Amino acid sequence: MSEALIRFEPAERAELAARLRTWCDREIGLELGGFDAEFLLDFAINEIGTQCYNRGLLDAQAAIAKRVDTLTDAIAELEKAPPRR
Template identity: 75%
Template structure:
């Protein structure tokens, strides 16, 4: 798949890069610049993005299946029996 699954606008990208820089500095004691943070962000999105995307699809599919089951039960409750002679 050549098209990116997750696209960030410039503001989102800048905010995430700052958070990534802060995280690296605070949690692992490594200072990185904007370029490195954006490069790392691209790498993480390309590797993790597809996993998150696919999990989102599975979650949506499960939610829809649950709703369909509920509707199927509701329709079954509406079913009438033919009169007995």
């Protein structure tokens, strides 16, 4: 088994492998053993996991930027005009 680029706790890996086994059996009629499921999981993580992870980061960054814009607008609304002389 190769070293995965994205690491999961052992319990998480076991859950993901189990879900992969269930999906393969139900959707494509392929019964995987535990080792095969973990091997396929590593393949999927290494081949597409990084792109999914990076997309998640971009989505999070966009959500934060939107919130910052909202806060910036709210702060601008609090500005007071200087007194007229």
